[in-house]
Amino acid sequence: MSDRSVNLKALAGHLDLTVSTVSRALNDYPDISRATRERVKHAADALGYRPNQNARRLSIGTPETVCYLIPRQHGASSQPFIAQLLSGLGEALNERNWDLLVCQADASAGDLETIDRLVTSGRIAGLVISRPLKNDPRITLAQDLGCPFVVHGRSDHCDNYAWYDVDGEDGFFTAVNHLVQMGHRRIGFIGGPLEYQFAQERLDGYLRGLSHNALAHDPELVQIAEFTDEGGSAAAGLLMEQPTPPTAVVCVTDMVALGTLEALHARGIKPGEQVSVIGYDGLHFGKHANPPLTTMAQPQAHAGRRLGDMLLSIIDGADPRSFHELQRAHLVQRNTDGPAPVKAGQNDVSVREDKQ
């Protein structure tokens, strides 16, 4: 149907008009008569004319394209929600016929250079940054370049830019409260590298949960792991080897929680009975874990769509500071949480004495 070679000039020739008239007719300029406009549009349809986007964007001065920065893969599937996110972003952009570029770039020097090139060469009009560090150079760079951007997550100082995030602090606070209500008083935490802001927030929520319930913060109950099952497994091992192991563990991600379950199995400990485990993410997969994983589920459905809409608004001139959207995670109770074992709870002191 559509022929790549029919351009404005060809269309104009076909219609015995000039390119400027045809262009304005297609773009609904008021100084073109109704009759001509319709004649032009009809012919454009018939000939399958499509304006060349490179030419168009050069002329109008904007690339009409935004870029999603994929974090580099650490573990195997560290980005479980990426398809959904891209889908939502694409949906928002499609309504305007904008394009979605993807580019693998984290906070390293080479990647910053890549991002710089992307915006200064006029390829993109906006950025979507995900998984920000506490102090993320990508954010600084985007600000320096004056390139509109939104952040999926938050960094240390997040007042000056637009972000969409799920409240991990609140999520872990909720998880800890839930465990306390089930009688747990020794609750461990397996976190991720604290350079990631979300890892810090989840730790903060854990700590607030402790103090809110008048529980002491035992540093030995806090372990930092990589965001993988192996990482979780190793950290859980350290937790369980302690003189007084926790009766419950909250984990920074579901993947880490799965590793934790594995470590418990390896020691003959039954998750959900002897030791409770709560993950974070709400991966669909957790349903099939052994046993099915209790988790704080993030509402991921419309993150991409919201981020896309935000970014477009900002490019249109809206104040980035007016876009701060914080969602809540909610407890999805499956089978790895349960009441604290009575003995373990009472043996806290005696066990420690036994060891000494």
Next chain:
Amino acid sequence: MSDRSVNLKALAGHLDLTVSTVSRALNDYPDISRATRERVKHAADALGYRPNQNARRLSIGTPETVCYLIPRQHGASSQPFIAQLLSGLGEALNERNWDLLVCQADASAGDLETIDRLVTSGRIAGLVISRPLKNDPRITLAQDLGCPFVVHGRSDHCDNYAWYDVDGEDGFFTAVNHLVQMGHRRIGFIGGPLEYQFAQERLDGYLRGLSHNALAHDPELVQIAEFTDEGGSAAAGLLMEQPTPPTAVVCVTDMVALGTLEALHARGIKPGEQVSVIGYDGLHFGKHANPPLTTMAQPQAHAGRRLGDMLLSIIDGADPRSFHELQRAHLVQRNTDGPAPVKAGQNDVSVREDKQ
């Protein structure tokens, strides 16, 4: 550092040269003296000049961009490998400073129109099509438009274009042989909608496995499900309600296999002991299933990279028919496969009689 406003004209003015000279100097034309060339490049660096890509691409006549067509989401995480794939594609493209566009488009009419617009408006120079149907209109469209493309997977007639695929037929043949070697003689198959070519191939492999081992093909042992755990669970239910249920089931994807495990648990059947289950995909997650899922693992590591390299070669003029890359899946034995239960195997007939 880099200023978006410094263009060729500004750089030329700064150097007291014309834009044409500067452009050729930067592009290593031989008719520019060594001295001038170096002077120009140095100044370009110092001023942070970056050629505007829209202008450049308009001029050279190619968008230097390829597009990955994301299949629309059916289930929750129906595209587990997408991040890895995009990463590999991006890697291949980056070496040339090409861009990677993503666009959600399957075989529906509206999406075809979107693809058409994308190529006829000069936005992309190539396509990556994934999860093709048996007779996929996207492939026909790309061929009609004369747009270079590669396919992740294969369709019905795949001789005329480039593809990268994992041999699902061989994978299921292997899985069936493995089960037969463990003594199974009644083996069920839970497949996906046969409009997908890979679903057909996996069924073909299953059937060849049966006949190769002189086992009769009982149509009742073949169920078609959606590519979700719920789909797998429902199909497995149908399989198990039969007068003579299978002692082993091979599943079109790991997700379907997980649903199958659930259905078995619901009926008090122990996977890997009473009924064996083998999935397909090799999802990392399967390791944490209950019990850990035996599966035919696809080598996904460099799929994106290979597809990207292929596509670039074809755009460069290589014959698409010279790129047919078929990888093999290999058995990852975890805990859902085991020897056929002796009783069940011998009771085939008597059970059926009991029911009658």
Next chain:
DNA sequence: AATGCAACCGAAAACGGTTTCGCTAGCCGT
């Protein structure tokens, strides 16, 4: 009948590059 004003459309510049072509020096050989 001259003036003013819309309504419509064409001419041309601009966007920022690439690439073809031609011009000017300088050098060589005869």
Next chain:
DNA sequence: ACGGCTAGCGAAACCGTTTTCGGTTGCATT
């Protein structure tokens, strides 16, 4: 002294749009 050749650069066309600016019409106004 003159033609030819090469090296090195400038001039200008071109890619396909958008958009500003004028320039013709035709009609109503005075």
